[in-house]
Amino acid sequence: MTTSPLTTLVTICVAGSCVAIPAYADPLARSGIDTFVESYCLDCHGDTDPAGGLNLQPFDSSSIAKAAVDWDTTQWETMLRRLRSRQMPPVDADRPTEQEYEVATGELELLLDTYAESHPRPGTTDAIRRLTRNEYRNAIRDLLALDIDVSEILPTDESSHGFDNITVGTLSPTLLSRYITAAQLISRRAVGRTERSPEGVTIRVPADQTQEGHVEGLPLGTRGGVLFTHLFIQEGEYEVQLRLARDRDEEVEGLNGEYQIDVLIDRQRVHRFTVTPPKNRDHTNVDANLKAKIRVAAGTHAVGVTFPRTSGSLLEIKRQPFDAAYNRHRHPRPSPAIFEVSIVGPFAAAGIGDMASRERIFICQPTSSANELDCGHQIVESLIRRAYRRSPSAEDLETPLRFFREALEEEGFEAGVEAALAAILVNPHFLFRVEHPPESIASGEAYSISDFELASRLSFFLWSSIPDDRLLELAESRQLRDPGVLSGEVTRMLADSRSESLVTNFASQWLHLRNLESIQPDLRLFPDFDDNLRRSFRRETELLFDSIVREDRSVTDLLSADYTFLDERLAKHYGIPHIYGSSFRRVDLDSDSHRGGVLRHGSILMVTSYATRTSPTIRGNWVLANILGSPPPPPPPNVPALKEKTHDANLTVRERLAQHRANPACASCHDLIDPVGFALDNFDAVGRWRDFDGGQPIDVSGTLPDGTKIDGIEDLESAIMKRPELFVSTLAEKLLTFALGRGVEPADGPEIRRIVRQAREDNYRFSTLVSGIVASTPFQMRIAE
Numbered sequence: 001m002t003t004s005p006l007t008t009l010v011t012i013c014v015a016g017s018c019v020a021i022p023a024y025a026d027p028l029a030r031s032g033i034d035t036f037v038e039s040y041c042l043d044c045h046g047d048t049d050p051a052g053g054l055n056l057q058p059f060d061s062s063s064i065a066k067a068a069v070d071w072d073t074t075q076w077e078t079m080l081r082r083l084r085s086r087q088m089p090p091v092d093a094d095r096p097t098e099q100e101y102e103v104a105t106g107e108l109e110l111l112l113d114t115y116a117e118s119h120p121r122p123g124t125t126d127a128i129r130r131l132t133r134n135e136y137r138n139a140i141r142d143l144l145a146l147d148i149d150v151s152e153i154l155p156t157d158e159s160s161h162g163f164d165n166i167t168v169g170t171l172s173p174t175l176l177s178r179y180i181t182a183a184q185l186i187s188r189r190a191v192g193r194t195e196r197s198p199e200g201v202t203i204r205v206p207a208d209q210t211q212e213g214h215v216e217g218l219p220l221g222t223r224g225g226v227l228f229t230h231l232f233i234q235e236g237e238y239e240v241q242l243r244l245a246r247d248r249d250e251e252v253e254g255l256n257g258e259y260q261i262d263v264l265i266d267r268q269r270v271h272r273f274t275v276t277p278p279k280n281r282d283h284t285n286v287d288a289n290l291k292a293k294i295r296v297a298a299g300t301h302a303v304g305v306t307f308p309r310t311s312g313s314l315l316e317i318k319r320q321p322f323d324a325a326y327n328r329h330r331h332p333r334p335s336p337a338i339f340e341v342s343i344v345g346p347f348a349a350a351g352i353g354d355m356a357s358r359e360r361i362f363i364c365q366p367t368s369s370a371n372e373l374d375c376g377h378q379i380v381e382s383l384i385r386r387a388y389r390r391s392p393s394a395e396d397l398e399t400p401l402r403f404f405r406e407a408l409e410e411e412g413f414e415a416g417v418e419a420a421l422a423a424i425l426v427n428p429h430f431l432f433r434v435e436h437p438p439e440s441i442a443s444g445e446a447y448s449i450s451d452f453e454l455a456s457r458l459s460f461f462l463w464s465s466i467p468d469d470r471l472l473e474l475a476e477s478r479q480l481r482d483p484g485v486l487s488g489e490v491t492r493m494l495a496d497s498r499s500e501s502l503v504t505n506f507a508s509q510w511l512h513l514r515n516l517e518s519i520q521p522d523l524r525l526f527p528d529f530d531d532n533l534r535r536s537f538r539r540e541t542e543l544l545f546d547s548i549v550r551e552d553r554s555v556t557d558l559l560s561a562d563y564t565f566l567d568e569r570l571a572k573h574y575g576i577p578h579i580y581g582s583s584f585r586r587v588d589l590d591s592d593s594h595r596g597g598v599l600r601h602g603s604i605l606m607v608t609s610y611a612t613r614t615s616p617t618i619r620g621n622w623v624l625a626n627i628l629g630s631p632p633p634p635p636p637p638n639v640p641a642l643k644e645k646t647h648d649a650n651l652t653v654r655e656r657l658a659q660h661r662a663n664p665a666c667a668s669c670h671d672l673i674d675p676v677g678f679a680l681d682n683f684d685a686v687g688r689w690r691d692f693d694g695g696q697p698i699d700v701s702g703t704l705p706d707g708t709k710i711d712g713i714e715d716l717e718s719a720i721m722k723r724p725e726l727f728v729s730t731l732a733e734k735l736l737t738f739a740l741g742r743g744v745e746p747a748d749g750p751e752i753r754r755i756v757r758q759a760r761e762d763n764y765r766f767s768t769l770v771s772g773i774v775a776s777t778p779f780q781m782r783i784a785e
Contacts, residue, residue, distance in 0.1 A: 033061050033111070036104035040089050040096055054079075061111055071119070073112055077746035080108050084726065085630035086706035091671055095707065109753060116750035122446050122781035123745045128169030129433045132157045134505055135165065136182075138465035139430075142498070143386050144190045144421075145356035147300065148231065153182045161743035162734070163509050165460075169432060176426075183425035189233050190361060191418040192298065192352035198239075200344040203228050207245070209531035211307075211337040213569065216582040218306045219267060225306030225338050235298045235353045236346030242273065242290040242305060245337040251283040254333035261338075263294065264304035270294045275336065296345075298353025305341050361417065372413050376404045380420050388429040389459075389467055390452040391476060400424050433460065433741075437784040445784050451475035457779060458486075461739040462493045462770070464501035483775065490771050499549060507545040510626065510734045511598065513538050515607045522611045526686050528573075536570040537603040537687070539584055544598065547586070554764045555731055556724050559597040559627070559717055563588050573602065573688065594689045599623070599680065600713060602687030609685035614653060614693075616677025623676045627720065629730030632669045652693050654678060675702025679716035728756050728764050736773055751776045 044051040082088040157164035211224025263271040366372040384392040400420040408416035455475040459467040474480040543565035571579030608619040625631035700712040755772035762768040
């Protein structure tokens with residue numbers, strides 16, 4: 001009698017549909033996927049000239065049970081991804097039923113996940129990674145209570161896999177020199193010592209920023225201007241100088257009468273200027289006298305420069321300043337605007353005041369010269385512990401203490417602390433995140449990272465900064481790895497304001513919000529676009545993501561939200577009434593507002609458009625890559641780009657893309673990309689709703705790779721939400737990439753699926769997704785080099 005290997009049924013549920021598949025005594029023996037490959041894959045992926053170099057002819061799932069320990073799952077993970085996205089088989093080939101897809105992908109997942117359980121692979125994470133410019137700034141903020149902009153000293157970081165924290169472990173001589181400059185500047189400001197001559201800073205307002213409305217954070221009853229924070233290193237007098245915006249003829253814009261300009265420190269007016277038109281129409285020196293000295297206490301203060309509103313200005317219509325010759329006479333400024341604000345000082349300094357950075361640094365004060373060395377040792381040891389993210393060794397202390405003693409003898413105690421701090425800030429253990437394997441671990445062997453290294457991974461993931469004292473204490477006592485403790489720390493850290501970096505650093509890169517700064521729509525076609533709208537676009541999307549984090553909502557709300565965040569400028573652009581003022585507020589949306597999730601946000605719609613028109617191809621590619629996790633391959637070489645509207649001006653973008661798709665080399669990818677992009681084409685290049693393009697009704701219909709027919713944004717969102725695990729998997733991959741500082745590898749597939757399954761049980765809440773990543777093998781382990 002032959003015993004059947006079938007012992008039970010395993011139920012796989014996908015998108016609400018549950019399918020029972022055979023479960024075998026040997027969990028690595030499967031038959032459904034073999035049948036699927038034979039029926040639908042071998043025509044293209046057989047022995048003869050296999051497409052993409054993938055030959056599935058020898059595929060036999062039962063043979064996996066005999067596979068070597070180092071079975072390479074790369075092509076099978078790729079195959080699974082294509083099947084899950086329904087991109088394969090091609091749309092013009094015989095297609096499986098939805099049940100066949102679910103059985104095949106379910107079996108393949110089980111095959112890969114079962115193998116991974118007995119062969120965990122943490123992936124390859126670099127042992128040495130340099131802090132990004134953003135991480136460096138945040139680390140200085142949390143180490144020294146000093147928020148300082150280092151963008152003029154340190155270069156921007158190159159991006160890889162969509163994020164800039166995938167850095168290299170080397171320093172060029174030029175970059176090292178810049179870090180030395182930054183360390184000297186920061187240590188001097190943190191301690192409160194000044195240069196012999198006054199220092200200066202200049203803040204410039206973007207040329208296309210409208211200044212007719214109220215600026216959030218400035219007093220009501222004012223219009224325009226600028227608000228920023230500035231560190232006044234000592235109490236004393238500081239010279240403030242203003243320059244007004246000028247047109248191409250170097251005349252001050254909008255100066256048609258007398259205007260007053262207020263300078264404010266922490267919302268309190270400290271000086272008022274008056275500016276009037278020149279009598280001889282010579283504007284050369286109109287703003288030359290907008291200069292005054294004000295006395296300011298040491299510390300970081302909010303500096304505001306703004307115009308008090310007059311009764312006449314309340315009736316002014318908001319108009320966009322020209323930023324191109326064509327726009328010059330359409331929207332000239334109706335009143336003056338601030339171009340730049342310069343601050344120089346201190347003059348007549350009254351000494352070092354109480355600054356947060358000094359409180360953070362000087363944990364002790366020597367009562368006499370006899371205990372200066374002891375106090376200096378305490379300060380240096382405390383700084384190193386937080387800066388290097390671990391307990392300091394005697395070797396760590398040696399160099400900073402030597403610098404401390406040398407400066408102590410020459411210039412005194414505080415000069416010694418400043419010198420020691422500068423030495424710490426250029427040490428590789430501060431500038432780099434270093435992970436060392438234990439001596440007993442051989443090259444190529446997987447191992448668990450130390451508790452201190454885990455603390456750093458956690459803090460740089462959720463805060464883009466160094467661990468705080470709580471994390472370091474848990475790491476030092478070796479409690480951090482405990483699952484309950486680790487879960488509690490994730491909850492605590494997400495509730496901390498520093499987790500805003502997930503919005504400004506992670507989400508801004510994942511959703512391409514940083515690209516908004518480089519986008520400039522053609523003002524001949526979009527004359528009402530300005531920098532105010534650009535900033536409102538970005539803020540709307542940031543606030544929606546922030547609401548997901550703060551309220552611990554389902555991450556699918558990013559796509560299906562029935563609310564958004566608006567200020568008056570953005571609400572008018574969207575055509576949503578009764579929103580007034582420069583403050584953003586949460587707005588519940590009507591069903592006919594055309595607004596909601598991120599696919600309807602002006603930010604996303606503009607970064608996926610050209611300066612003159614929409615691009616269904618860019619938009620479709622963006623959705624496939626960033627929402628569905630199935631980016632199409634790059635276009636083949638020597639394929640011409642889509643022609644702009646130089647002739648056939650009445651052709652819609654769809655009609656011109658149809659001409660483009662006539663090239664067989666283009667058709668296969670565009671058949672995947674374009675239907676998704678067409679669904680968004682009711683939104684123009686700056687995110688406004690429209691029904692016509694080129695004088696013709698817009699056709700937003702199409703067919704997705706899985707055969708689903710859609711007709712616009714609502715249908716596209718519904719199709720995505722029918723299989724939310726695709727979006728959640730994509731977000732999990734993006735978060736894991738950001739957390740590890742490396743691209744996701746095929747070996748990460750089983751862990752990502754585990755994270756998504758765990759999150760599904762909790763309605764895909766953001767904290768559950770993050771907790772799954774933090775508890776994962778790739779996050780807690782690495783392979784020794």
